[in-house]
Amino acid sequence: MTFEQQWIEYDYNPFVLFSSNGKILSLNAEAQFLLGAVTTEELFSLTTTYANVTFGFKTTFIELEFGRYRFFALTVGYExxxxxxxxxxxAPSFKLNNQKPVGELVNIYTLVDLCMLTHSINSKIFFEKDFDPTIPxxxxxxxxxIKILxxxxxxxxxxxxxxxxIFYRVGEHIKFENKKYSIFSIEISSKNIDKERVNELKALAANTNFYIDIQKKITINIPMITS
Structure with a gap:
């Protein structure tokens, strides 16, 4: 792999090269993760829709969202x-307060399991877990x-x-006191959401150092501060 190819491979922004019939010829590492949230057909349709009328490159500013991915622009090119x-x-998917979080060293899986157990008592709800086991x-x-969750x-x-x-956010970091920390997320989702309680959640989160991303899914984004 040449130095130029490595730049493409490790770019934070997804890149996909298609054949004329929509078959993927090559893609970088970030695009492989993106394909977990969008189909090849959808990406190819997006590519052809925003392609230049003649050969060349065209950049379009457009807001797109696929799962946890959000984009503010795209470039399509062909020769x-x-x-x-x-x-x-x-696009920056979230912001975190500049103040470094304080607290105690905890096992995040234990806290999440505790909250799920609390809500499963006298409830018929099935709690499904999809945990990346590598979060320290x-x-x-x-x-x-615990209050927020x-x-x-x-x-x-x-x-x-x-x-x-629970998943690690590939390529996303935050700095506190000139030190860079990786970020992971806890994402909770279901079919229906209580909008009144969402407003209560927003009020609660505003008084904490946690950033909550509220869409159809609700996500807590947390820096990996281990000491």
């Missing part, structure tokens, strides 16, 4: 009828975290199933 490429530019113990305010689960109480996903 012949055999291949066409697309690059999507990731981190420093957080466990009391506020319990409030999130209460937003989905009128459902048969609630899915909780």
């Amino acid at each position: 012949n009828d055999d291949a066409i490429g697309i690059k999507l530019y990731q 113990e981190v420093i957080i305010d466990s009391n506020n975290f 319990n409030k999130i689960y209460s937003c989905y109480e009128n459902n048969e199933k609630i899915v909780t996903k």
Whole structure:
């Protein structure tokens, strides 16, 4: 792999090269993760829709969202009828307060399991777990975290199933005191959401150092501070 190819491979922004009939010829590492949230057909359709009328490159500013991915622009380019490429530019998916979180070193899985257990008592809801097992113990305010997570689960109480996903955010970091920290997320989702309790969640989160991303899914984004 040449130095130029490595730049493409490890770019934070997804890149995909298609054949004329929509078959993937090559893609970088970030695009492989993106394909977990969008189909090849959808990406190819997006590529052809925003391609220049004639050969060349065209950049379009457009807001797109696929799962946890959000984009603010894309570039489509082709030099012949055999291949066409697309690059999507990731928007900052969330902000965190500049103040470094304080608290105690905790096992995040234990706290999440505790909250799920609390809400499963006298409930017929099925709690599905999709956990990345590699998240280390981190420093957080466990009391506020439990309050927020319990409030999130209460937003989905009128459902048969609630899915909780814990995952590492590839390529995303935050700096505190000139030191860079990786980020992971706890994502809770279900079919129906209680909008009144969502407003209560927003008020609760505003008084903490946690950033909550509220869409159809609700996500807590946490820096991996281990000491």
